[in-house]
Amino acid sequence: MALPARVVFVHRRSEYEELLDRHATFGQAEFFLRSRGRSIEDVLARHEAIEAAHHLVSTSLPADVRQARVERGDLDRYLFAPEDIVVAVGQDGLVANVAKYLAGQPVIGVNPEPGRNAGVLVRHAPSEGTMLVERVREGRAVIEHRAMVQATLDDGQTLVALNDLYLGDPGHQSSRYTLTVPERGSERQSSSGIIVGTGTGSTGWSSSIANDRALLEWLPTVSSDALAWFVREAWPSPATGRVLGYGDLAAGQLLELVAESELLVAFGDGIEHDRLPIGWGQRLTVGTAASRLALVTG
Known part of the structure; x- marks a missing residue:
């Protein structure tokens, strides 16, 4: 019996996450950016936009859809299954990063920041994610082969x-x-x-x-x-x-x-x-x- 579809969310660590790794606390990260003429609010807003996009799609999927999440840096060690549907949440480059590790699995590009990303490969709003997953599962999705x-x-x-x-x-x-x-x-x-x-x-x-x-x-x-x-x-x-x-x-x-x-x-x-x-x-x-x-x- 074939396994039900699994949606694999692919993301890249945000600048905010990298700052916290490097400086340990919010306050220290804020001081570091302020000393260089930048505001942490913008960095945090971009991080929250990505997380909100992932949350909207993941919580809207039917209960029978299994879910997984993989970071860009771990893609070369991740095993994708034939039944996977890949949802890349982030910039256009994220689709390119994951494409090399796939064997024909469909990829849905979700753009959490339409004002910043060109949207050449991440063409879809987060609100469209669940609908597109369902179209793929039903065999009705429009697929462009690159x-x-x-x-x-x-x-x-x-x-x-x-x-x-x-x-x-x-x-x-x-x-x-x-x-x-x-x-x-x-x-x-x-x-x-x-x-x-x-x-x-x-x-x-x-x-x-x-x-x-x-x-x-x-x-x-x-x-x-x-x-x-x-x-x-x-x-x-x-x-x-x-x-x-x-x-x-x-x-x-x-x-x-x-x-x-x-x-x-x-x-x-x-x-x-x-x-x-x-x-x-x-x-x-x-x-x-x-x-x-x-x-x-x-």
Whole structure:
């Protein structure tokens, strides 16, 4: 017999919680912020907005719906079940943070602060949360499937991201490698790393780089399976070049990197501690992932 649905609430520790961890008491946290020209009332209000959103959705769910809650920093150790419905309460980046750990489970993005968050991925008001959970359970929800990017090491290890992958030195300093691009050949490079982004990521890190290079119109759309890649600050020398500075990857095409530094890393969506280490001589390939984000839009 199949288990009933479980709603897993995903959240990120608020600035208020982090302040209390660091300063132990409300008074000390308030003094710390005041000494830097800030008010604790604003920080507390943001914390309470997130908690209120979670409380509204969780207390409105039917009694037969099991519930769990996981913090962003624990996602790489959390086991999601096939029947789970994920509710991300917070900023857009929280959806990206959880997407890489899922295998098709639907994700509902709840925006507790519409005046602060863009709402690209967390599109729904807290008051809509219970209705959307019910639509998912009944098979009536509108699902938007978003492409993801995957890195694969030559030893079989993989890493998936929704927005973008960073490939390069763990300290974002000089990275040495040989880059091979489909139909464009290979080039030895020394750079501050490579960014490979999806259509979803075209509003993030990729957008910033593309804007600086007047390439915004070239980025993939959110519905596209294509990827965009950019080499950051490639350094030309007698041994290294910068001809392969940017490009795209159609579905099925792979970007290849062979490390020529002692240690490079690959990590996705800003979660640096969950990464693939790339040793000297190892080969990493990057392309569109088979898995997709199942984003509930209505």
